[in-house]
Amino acid sequence: MAGHIQDRWYKTETDAAGKTHRAKSDRYGTGMRYRARYVAPDGTERSRSFPDKQKRLAEAWLTQIAADMNRGQYVDPSAGKVTLQQFATQWLASQTTDAATIVAMELRFRLHAFPHIGSRSLSAFQPGHIRSWARALKDSGIASSYQRVIFANVSAVFAAAVDDGIIARNPCRAGSVKAPKLDARKLKPWTHERVLAVRDGFPAQYATTVDVGAGCGLRQGEVFGLAVDEVDFLGGVVHVVRQVKMVGRHLVFAPPKGGKLRDVPLPDSVSCKLAAHITERQPTEVTLPWKTPDGPPVTASLLFYSRERKALNRNYFNMYLWKPALVSAGVIPEREPGERFKQSREHGMHALRHYYASVLLDAGENIKALAEYLGHSDPGFTLRVYTHLMPNSQDRARKAIDAAFGAGAEADGDDGEAAVAA
Secondary structure (H helix, E strand, O other): OOOOOEEEOEEEEOOOOOOEEEEEEOOOOOOOOOOEEEOOOOEEOOOOOEEEHHHHHHHHHHHHHHHHHHHHHOOOOOOOOOOHHHHHHHHHHHHOOOOHHHHHHHHHHHHHHHHHHHOOOOHHOOOHHHHHHHHHHHHOOOOOHHHHHHHHHHHHHHHHHHOOOOOOOOOOOOOOOOOOOOOOOOOOOOOOOOOOOOOOOOOOOOOHHHHHHHHHHHHHHHHHOEHHEEOOOOOOOEEEOOOEEEEOOOOEEEHOHHHOOOEEOHHHHHHHHHHHHHHHHOOEEEEEEEEOOOOOEEEEEEEOOOOOOOOOOHHHHHHHHHHHHHOOOOOOOOOOOOOOOOHHHHOOOOHHHHHHHHHHHHHHOOOOHHHHHHOOOOOOHHHHHHHHHOHHHHHHHHHHHHHHHHHHHHHHHHHHHEEEEE
């Protein structure tokens, strides 16, 4: 056992003969009797008080402290008094990821975590607190995929607290705590007719954004950031090197998601639409900061831009161009006066990427190539999202046999006719 246990109800006195004996102290019979003390690795003294008749519990506590120190698992009890909100705020300030991601995480914490569990000290968290919060997330009605993102962000904060020696365990990873589950619904891609109907609902100067999204599989920000010199009309390739992102209220240029630059095949049909678009609406030079609002300025000759000849803002685009196009195509109902458009997360511009993937898979493209075109770093992710769209072996077997028997039947029929004629 490390440290020392003080009995505060008694004191040691020395009489006139020089002999020592125990005598009752002024605290006798009141307050905590035992105080267990030890010296922490940083050289400071730590202590904890225990009531009467619990000296063995104090000894066990000191023994556990000593064992944790020997194993390198010691956690300063006072460090865990910081609240989740305080630690998460400090943790966010230390992140080196892109600014837009930090802003998004701060928003998730502020709206969905801090109001429920932000004021609790880190050391006071039990798995039950996380289970209750996870249930509140589920009852809030937000999409299950978004619930998982929020849960993962909070779990990352607890993991950092474990790494810093503030708490011993991450309560989000307890066996009784289950992360939000994704909906079992399978992705249902748009039909070609719906893509055309949505395109027809756009003003002429923006309709080609649909062609690029559905015909090349670019993300919305990548479409907005596409410059004329990144379209190789002769080689039939689109070089995806940039996107337009929002960092708070500011627009910036940034690399594609995950920093994954890529080349995407440019179909002739999309090439013709882009050429016609450039003829009608010349590209314009737009300058934005790189990655962060205070980043170095970068200029690109963009194919798609606003009436003010600025980069497209996704909030404006979605509200005043995309949603009305969905209404005109019958995808969502018209909004009532003074009301918002109906929620349509599954019908966002990302639906064009899903359409693109479904067309390529139906044509026999392999998952690895599709992942490369979509800019996914892990083909396994692409497979999990789109596996149900792939032609299965039974489909291929039926088509192969039908093709073989169909050709044979025609040959047999020709021979039969020749025999009858003879």
